[in-house]
Amino acid sequence: MSKLVLVDGSSYLYRAFHALPDLRTSRGEPTGAIRGVVAMLRRLVIDGNPDYFAVVFDAPGKTFRDEWYPEYKATRTPMPESLALQIAPLHELIRVEGWPLVMVDGVEADDVIGTLVKKAEAQGIECVISTGDKDLAQLVAPRVTLVNTMSNETLDEAGVVAKFGVRADQVLDLLTLTGDAIDNVPGVPKVGPKTAAKWLEQYGTLDNVIAHAGDIGGVVGENLRAALDWLPQAKKLLTIKTDCVLPFEPAELVVRPPDAPALKNLYERFEFRSWIKDVPEPAATVERPASNVQREDTAKSTPDARRPTVERNYEMVLDQPAFDRWLAAIERADLVCFDTETTSLDPLQARLVGFAFAIEPGRAAYVPLAHRYTGAPAQLALDTVLAQLKPWLENPRATKLGQNVKYDQHVLANHGISLAGVANDTMLQSYLLESYRPHDMDSLAWRHLDVKTITYDEVTGKGANRIGFDEVAVERATEYSAEDADVTLQLHRLLYPRLAADAELRHVYEAIEMPTREVLFRMERNG
Numbered sequence: 001m002s003k004l005v006l007v008d009g010s011s012y013l014y015r016a017f018h019a020l021p022d023l024r025t026s027r028g029e030p031t032g033a034i035r036g037v038v039a040m041l042r043r044l045v046i047d048g049n050p051d052y053f054a055v056v057f058d059a060p061g062k063t064f065r066d067e068w069y070p071e072y073k074a075t076r077t078p079m080p081e082s083l084a085l086q087i088a089p090l091h092e093l094i095r096v097e098g099w100p101l102v103m104v105d106g107v108e109a110d111d112v113i114g115t116l117v118k119k120a121e122a123q124g125i126e127c128v129i130s131t132g133d134k135d136l137a138q139l140v141a142p143r144v145t146l147v148n149t150m151s152n153e154t155l156d157e158a159g160v161v162a163k164f165g166v167r168a169d170q171v172l173d174l175l176t177l178t179g180d181a182i183d184n185v186p187g188v189p190k191v192g193p194k195t196a197a198k199w200l201e202q203y204g205t206l207d208n209v210i211a212h213a214g215d216i217g218g219v220v221g222e223n224l225r226a227a228l229d230w231l232p233q234a235k236k237l238l239t240i241k242t243d244c245v246l247p248f249e250p251a252e253l254v255v256r257p258p259d260a261p262a263l264k265n266l267y268e269r270f271e272f273r274s275w276i277k278d279v280p281e282p283a284a285t286v287e288r289p290a291s292n293v294q295r296e297d298t299a300k301s302t303p304d305a306r307r308p309t310v311e312r313n314y315e316m317v318l319d320q321p322a323f324d325r326w327l328a329a330i331e332r333a334d335l336v337c338f339d340t341e342t343t344s345l346d347p348l349q350a351r352l353v354g355f356a357f358a359i360e361p362g363r364a365a366y367v368p369l370a371h372r373y374t375g376a377p378a379q380l381a382l383d384t385v386l387a388q389l390k391p392w393l394e395n396p397r398a399t400k401l402g403q404n405v406k407y408d409q410h411v412l413a414n415h416g417i418s419l420a421g422v423a424n425d426t427m428l429q430s431y432l433l434e435s436y437r438p439h440d441m442d443s444l445a446w447r448h449l450d451v452k453t454i455t456y457d458e459v460t461g462k463g464a465n466r467i468g469f470d471e472v473a474v475e476r477a478t479e480y481s482a483e484d485a486d487v488t489l490q491l492h493r494l495l496y497p498r499l500a501a502d503a504e505l506r507h508v509y510e511a512i513e514m515p516t517r518e519v520l521f522r523m524e525r526n527g
Helices: 009-019 032-048 064-068 081-097 109-122 134-139 157-164 168-178 193-203 206-211 218-226 231-238 260-270 320-332 382-393 405-414 426-433 441-449 456-460 474-500 503-525
Strands: 003-008 052-056 126-130 144-148 153-155 313-316 336-342 352-360 363-368 400-402 422-425
Touching (some): 003 009, 003 032, 003 109, 009 052, 009 503, 052 109, 109 134, 134 157, 134 168, 153 157, 157 168, 168 193, 168 231, 193 206, 206 231, 313 474, 320 352, 320 363, 320 382, 336 405, 352 382, 352 474, 363 474, 400 405, 400 474, 405 422, 405 503, 422 503, 426 441, 441 474, 456 474, 474 503
Parallel strands (some): 003 052, 003 126, 313 363
Antiparallel strands (some): 144 153, 352 363
C-alpha cells in the first residue's frame, strides 16, 4: 500500500523553536527553528521513505472561520520576532530541498490536511500525519495515524482511546465540550476531558448529550445547559473540513531532487556547515544512511587491511552461570552496547538467534540462543534468557547504545519486549557528523578505528550459497557479533565527543534525531 506523509508545518516550527537554543549565524540571523524543522523532515524523508509527502502550512490572511467567528484565535499571543523571521527562509529551504510545500489561501493547514487525508483514503493510500496538534486526532481512522516527533507518541485508533478516553469519531465532540483555549473557542465551563469523556461514554454523541442535558446535575449540568446555544457553533469551528477545493491531488505530492546550487547557497547562508557536504555535485547523488544489517565490505579494494589495536577478550556464553555473570556486569555498567543476531534482514519478520554485549573496549560477549545445525552445542533457552533480560531491556534508566538501534528495537518487539533507555546510536552520530558518507558499521570502523571488521557476507556467504545466521557456527558467530558490539562501543567513544563539542549538533542529535528515531520505529511498526 502506498503511503502519504503529511507534516503539520506550524507544529514542527513551534516545537523546533522551543526545543533548540537560540541558534544564530555569525551575522545574527536566527536559524534554530529552521535547523530543527529541516532535520526532522530529513529524517522523515530518508527513513520513512514515503511514496507521497508534503509539508503543510497556514497561508497568510484570514479564513472562513474568521468570518464565522471574529474572535477566533483572537487571544493568541504574537509570534516571537525571532521565530517570525525564520518562516520565509524555512519555506524557501523546504522548496529547494525538493519537498512539496502546501499553502492554500483562505484555508487552514488542518483543513488542507483533512481534505488530503480523505482523498488519499478514497484512493487506498495509507496516511501518516506528523503533528503535535490534538485537534487532528479527529481524522484518525483504520489507515490514518498520527505521529508526534517530539513526544514519540503514535496515535492509531487504539491510541486515541487510550489518550482521550473516547473513539476517534468522538474526538470532535469531546473537543467541543472542553473547548479549545488556544483557538479561543469556548466549551462548557468547568468541563474537562474526563467529564466530557464520561458523558460521551454514557450518551455516545454530542447531540445525545445535548438531548439529555436536563438529566445532568450539579454545576457542570447547569453550565452545560447554559452553553447549549453555543455548542453547535463551537463544533462548527472545531470541525476539520475534508472537502476543500485543492489545486492538486495526493499523487502529485512527490519528493523531487533538490535544487543543488540554491540549496548549497542556503546552507552557507544559514551556516549549516555539516550539511553543506550533503549537497550533490552535478550528476551526483546524496548518499543515504545505511543499515548495519546489510553491510558492504568497504575494505575489499584495499588488500593491506589494517588490524585492530585494542586487545580483544570475547566470550561465548553457553551456560547459566556465565550468563548470570554477564547479566550482573550489564546491570552495573553505566553504558552497554548491545546487538542482536537474527533470522532475517527484514526487522518486522526477524526472530532472535543471539545477543551480543560490550561493556568496555575489547570486552564483549555473545549469547547464542537459536543456532540450529548439525553438531551445534547446547544453548541457553531463548525464553529463559529473554525473561531475565526483559527488565533491563525495558528499563529507561539502564542506558544503552547500538548501531541502527531501530532494527534491534523491532526485533525485540517481535518477542514482546518494549526497548527503553536507548541513549545513543552510532549510525545517527555518524549521519550528523558526516551525512554525505556511508554509515554502516564496517565503513565506520575502517574510517575511524583503522579496523577491518568481519563482514556479514564473510559469515553467511553470498547469493545462492548464503546461509541463515542460525546456521552459522557459534564460534564464528561469537567472533562476528561480539566484534560488532565492541566496535560500536569504540565508535561511540570516538564520535560522541566530536558531536557533543558542537552545541548545535548536540541539540539536534538529542532533541530531534533520537526522538525522531523512535517515531519512525512506531510508524514502521504500525504499517
